[in-house]
Amino acid sequence: MQVHTHTYDVVVIGAGGAGLMAALYASKKAKTAVISKLYPTRSHTGAAQGGIGAALGNLEEDHPEWHAFDTAKGSDYLGDQDAIEFMCYQAPEIVYELEHMGVPFDRTSDGRIMQRRFGGHTNNKTGKPVRRACHAADRTGHMILQTLYQQNLRQGTHFFNEFYVTDIVFHEGRVAAVVAYELATGDLHVFRTKAAIIATGGFGQLWEVTSNAKTLTGDLPAVVLRRGLPLEDMEFFQFHPTGIYKLGILITEGVRGEGGVLINDLGERFMDKYAPTVKDLASRDVVSRAIYIEVREGRGIGGGKYVYLDVRPETVNKYAALDGRTRPDGSPYVVTKEELLAKLPDIIDFCKTYLGIDPMEEPIPVQPTAHYAMGGIPTTLKTEVIRDEHNTVVPGLYAAGEVACVSVHGANRLGTNSLLDIVVFGKVAGKEAAEYAKHADLASLPADATDLTRDQLERLRHGTGGERVADIVAEMKAVMTEHVSVFRTEEGLTEALEKIRELKERYRRVSITDKSARYNLELMEAWEAGNMLDLAEAVTLSALNRRESRGAHWREDYPKRDDENWLKHTLIWIDEEGKHRFAYKPVVITKWQPKEREY
Amino acid sequence: MKVTLKVFRYNPETDQRPRYDVFHLEAEPNDRVLDLLEKVKAELDGSLSYRRSCAHGICGSDAMRINGRNRLACKTLVKDVGTTIVVEPILGLPVLKDLIVDMEPFFESYRKVMPWFINTDPPPEKERLQSPEERERFDDTTKCILCAACTTSCPVFWADGSYFGPAAIVNAHRFIFDSRDQAAAERLAILAQEEGVWRCRTSFNCTEACPREIQITKAIAEVKRAILTGRLD
Ligand SMILES: Cc1cc2nc3c(=O)[nH]c(=O)nc-3n(C[C@H](O)[C@H](O)[C@H](O)COP(=O)(O)OP(=O)(O)OC[C@H]3O[C@@H](n4cnc5c(N)ncnc54)[C@H](O)[C@@H]3O)c2cc1C
Numbered sequence: 001m002q003v004h005t006h007t008y009d010v011v012v013i014g015a016g017g018a019g020l021m022a023a024l025y026a027s028k029k030a031k032t033a034v035i036s037k038l039y040p041t042r043s044h045t046g047a048a049q050g051g052i053g054a055a056l057g058n059l060e061e062d063h064p065e066w067h068a069f070d071t072a073k074g075s076d077y078l079g080d081q082d083a084i085e086f087m088c089y090q091a092p093e094i095v096y097e098l099e100h101m102g103v104p105f106d107r108t109s110d111g112r113i114m115q116r117r118f119g120g121h122t123n124n125k126t127g128k129p130v131r132r133a134c135h136a137a138d139r140t141g142h143m144i145l146q147t148l149y150q151q152n153l154r155q156g157t158h159f160f161n162e163f164y165v166t167d168i169v170f171h172e173g174r175v176a177a178v179v180a181y182e183l184a185t186g187d188l189h190v191f192r193t194k195a196a197i198i199a200t201g202g203f204g205q206l207w208e209v210t211s212n213a214k215t216l217t218g219d220l221p222a223v224v225l226r227r228g229l230p231l232e233d234m235e236f237f238q239f240h241p242t243g244i245y246k247l248g249i250l251i252t253e254g255v256r257g258e259g260g261v262l263i264n265d266l267g268e269r270f271m272d273k274y275a276p277t278v279k280d281l282a283s284r285d286v287v288s289r290a291i292y293i294e295v296r297e298g299r300g301i302g303g304g305k306y307v308y309l310d311v312r313p314e315t316v317n318k319y320a321a322l323d324g325r326t327r328p329d330g331s332p333y334v335v336t337k338e339e340l341l342a343k344l345p346d347i348i349d350f351c352k353t354y355l356g357i358d359p360m361e362e363p364i365p366v367q368p369t370a371h372y373a374m375g376g377i378p379t380t381l382k383t384e385v386i387r388d389e390h391n392t393v394v395p396g397l398y399a400a401g402e403v404a405c406v407s408v409h410g411a412n413r414l415g416t417n418s419l420l421d422i423v424v425f426g427k428v429a430g431k432e433a434a435e436y437a438k439h440a441d442l443a444s445l446p447a448d449a450t451d452l453t454r455d456q457l458e459r460l461r462h463g464t465g466g467e468r469v470a471d472i473v474a475e476m477k478a479v480m481t482e483h484v485s486v487f488r489t490e491e492g493l494t495e496a497l498e499k500i501r502e503l504k505e506r507y508r509r510v511s512i513t514d515k516s517a518r519y520n521l522e523l524m525e526a527w528e529a530g531n532m533l534d535l536a537e538a539v540t541l542s543a544l545n546r547r548e549s550r551g552a553h554w555r556e557d558y559p560k561r562d563d564e565n566w567l568k569h570t571l572i573w574i575d576e577e578g579k580h581r582f583a584y585k586p587v588v589i590t591k592w593q594p595k596e597r598e599y
Numbered sequence: 600m601k602v603t604l605k606v607f608r609y610n611p612e613t614d615q616r617p618r619y620d621v622f623h624l625e626a627e628p629n630d631r632v633l634d635l636l637e638k639v640k641a642e643l644d645g646s647l648s649y650r651r652s653c654a655h656g657i658c659g660s661d662a663m664r665i666n667g668r669n670r671l672a673c674k675t676l677v678k679d680v681g682t683t684i685v686v687e688p689i690l691g692l693p694v695l696k697d698l699i700v701d702m703e704p705f706f707e708s709y710r711k712v713m714p715w716f717i718n719t720d721p722p723p724e725k726e727r728l729q730s731p732e733e734r735e736r737f738d739d740t741t742k743c744i745l746c747a748a749c750t751t752s753c754p755v756f757w758a759d760g761s762y763f764g765p766a767a768i769v770n771a772h773r774f775i776f777d778s779r780d781q782a783a784a785e786r787l788a789i790l791a792q793e794e795g796v797w798r799c800r801t802s803f804n805c806t807e808a809c810p811r812e813i814q815i816t817k818a819i820a821e822v823k824r825a826i827l828t829g830r831l832d
């Protein structure tokens with residue numbers, strides 16, 4: 001493998017919303033490269049549909065403080081409240097900044113940014129849903145991703161597209177270089193740099209049914225673990241209640257925001273029982289569990305593993321009337337088919353394409369889908385990656401976006417808060433890394449910089465053990481789905497852990513057929529599988545360790561939240577021999593003491 | 600049901616010339632063509648190479664020719680294309696390996712039309728105002744996912760790759776008709792050049808190929824009209 005060397009001040013890894021925002025700010029001040037395994041506009045930020053949260057108050061009274069409280073409550077009080085307040089108070093300003101960059105938000109009749117309701121976002125006085133999600137039809141993420149990419153083009157940011165980052169190397173504890181594999185040639189590239197920002201998104205591919213792209217395999221969290229750094233709160237992974245049955249393609253919560261309701265086999269709007277005040281717009285962990293319980297108790301549609309999401313205008317209007325829902329001007333809430341078509345064009349298209357049904361005529365079959373990683377690479381409020389429970393910073397290393405755990409989402413993320421998180425903390429990361437680079441010198445490059453990458457890739461390329469990557473991945477997904485999803489038990493998790501360890505063993509004997517240098521995607525998928533197995537182990541171990549139920553982590557054998565023992569973040573390390581260890585970080589509480597969560 | 604999948608194969612590293620491999624698969628009518636490719640890659644021939652990511656038609660990675668028509672493999676169901684399925688790379692861009700083409704010439708044209716928002720006035724404290732009607736004016740062209748299905752279905756582009764092509768014009772349209780943007784005149788001047796809109800012969804291939812159902816031919820006509828009249832209504 002040929003090796004090329006480059007030198008930069010800041011290297012951004014990943015070109016989704018977080019990476020592009022970081023790059024926009026870093027490249028204003030420092031020589032910056034963006035390395036992405038996908039062409040930037042292919043990043044999964046483009047899949048985000050519903051909106052970005054900000055208390056603009058364009059349609060009704062709203063305040064950043066309400067947004068912050070909802071986020072803390074939604075996090076089941078595990079989110080760090082200093083970070084939450086920072087994000088929610090920044091929100092209006094950053095949404096205006098996006099608008100100034102050109103994001104084509106939908107508009108109110110007086111020309112301002114349009115907002116819709118979303119789960120868990122409330123008027124803190126009445127407890128009723130509030131219009132806080134700023135949206136551009138149902139492709140808000142697409143618009144943000146395109147806009148950020150375009151502004152980077154305008155600014156002349158350097159992109160290395162279809163380059164896979166395989167390693168980060170350190171010298172005396174500081175970042176020295178980022179190692180990448182070039183898909184087009186099979187060559188290795190060493191990017192010597194003062195600072196690196198990790199912005200590689202989530203890892204929903206650990207599960208069978210997921211809303212996440214096939215490329216979301218958690219490569220960089222795995223790299224970080226291998227380099228002896230911890231991951232935080234890995235037991236908290238969000239299952240979004242409404243994925244298209246079997247396919248997992250997301251049906252945005254915006255559908256329920258516009259008045260859609262969940263219906264069981266008896267034709268009941270069952271969320272009444274689980275969340276009497278906000279009903280279908282309760283937070284995601286609550287709704288996903290409700291669907292599981294309905295299914296388990298035999299009220300899935302036709303006894304199957306799914307329920308209906310009904311957004312037909314007559315259904316929407318019926319329940320809106322029952323709920324006494326009104327428009328901002330006080331008149332009763334009534335929707336027409338045309339309005340829904342204009343607000344949810346992509347959703348309607350997905351249903352027609354993949355299910356052959358028109359949601360204006362028929363209800364949509366849905367089931368919970370693996371959606372979002374609340375846990376990830378631990379950072380400070382300034383996005384600096386930390387190496388231990390005392391917040392000791394790794395000089396030169398930053399992380400932002402879904403890959404990071406700062407932690408604003410705690411045990412459960414509210415919808416619209418991730419698009420917000422990626423731009424707010426992407427911006428912080430870009431600024432901080434550039435500032436750091438201004439004062440730092442380039443660390444010496446260790447002689448063995450590419451060794452680990454070479455070892456991994458050569459072993460995969462020349463493996464003769466005959467194990468098939470696809471089988472291993474399929475078995476991993478099956479066991480994660482069975483035992484490490486919405487409901488968990490000690491027994492199930494233990495079984496999952498054993499299976500994952502067996503799969504890791506088998507992974508050492510993997511063989512691939514493609515030996516060529518150019519566009520060897522088989523090789524890279526085999527490499528990604530190794531990352532997923534490492535993360536599956538970290539998730540399962542963390543889930544086994546936390547003996548309580550909080551947010552997305554629901555232990556049937558410990559069904560209560562236990563603030564006395566577990567109001568704390570988990571850090572996990574896994575060493576080369578596969579031995580793990582945990583440490584804990586206190587939750588930062590500024591204003592809101594933990595209370596029982598009711599919706 | 601049984602399907603026969605015939606796939607274009609070419610690795611310039613090792614192959615003198617392209618060939619077609621044939622795979623016989625068991626499939627469901629609702630399977631995506633992408634699911635079939637994934638099945639081949641996982642179980643029959645790991646070296647089959649193609650780009651893919653989101654698997655539901657929003658990232659633009661997997662435009663290919665399926666039974667002679669440009670489509671996204673992840674948005675094309677078996678039941679819509681029948682039991683004999685021929686999959687080939689999109690036309691007009693160099694093949695790098697199997698179904699992977701060199702997208703750089705495509706993105707180069709995209710970059711030439713200044714596809715970024717420009718407004719040099721100091722921004723207001725809050726949002727710039729825009730009426731719902733003004734916003735609606737360019738809604739259709741904001742949907743583009745840069746998959747290249749349109750450009751590589753265009754006979755003019757096949758004949759001469761220097762033509763900007765429909766995707767670049769669509770992306771210019773998105774800004775030209777945005778009431779907040781100030782660089783319409785510059786973009787129209789670029790599009791009036793030799794490589795620009797006047798090459799379009801209104802064959803409608805692009806509109807038919809677009810997986811996002813953008814009315815591309817209409818957008819191009821609007822750009823032509825704006826160049827001729829100097830007006831943006
Ligand atoms: C279907 C869907 C709908 C959603 N809707 C909403 C919504 O309405 N509102 C909301 O707030 N949130 C929503 N979310 C969540 C939100 O979109 C994501 O959490 C967020 O976009 C993640 O952004 P990111 O920049 O962190 O990562 P991504 O956009 O996923 O980008 C990751 C980047 O990392 C790169 N990368 C990964 N691995 C490597 C590697 N090894 N080497 C080099 N590069 C690498 C990729 O190429 C990519 O560029 C939704 C999520 C999904 C899946």
Ligand code: FES
Nearest residue numbers: 652654658659673
């Ligand atoms: S894989 Fe994303 S568009 Fe098909």
